[in-house]
Amino acid sequence: IRNFLGEKFVRRVKLPEGVSAAISTKLKDELIIDENDVLKVSQAAVRIQQSTTVKNKDIRKFLMEFM
Known part of the structure; x- marks a missing residue:
């Protein structure tokens, strides 16, 4: 997960075996x-x-800062 609330830190989440995640088009x-x-x-x-x-x-x- 990139740019969560403006953070530069990239969050990586380990998914259970067999689960796939894709970004929606x-x-x-x-x-x-x-x-x-x-x-x-x-x-x-x-x-x-x-x-x-x-x-x-x-x-x-x-x-409120982002609105």
Whole structure:
């Protein structure tokens, strides 16, 4: 994950075995996760969400700067 909230740090998320992630061509900020097993897909989504959790910042104030 690149340029999350303007950060220069590239976040890498290890996905469960067999799960593939692709960037959507239709929407700008969409990530498509593919796998037949729902548990593996949900585990991949949780890992992505946890890696992008904003810590030690007031998200209300931070988002207002970008509007």
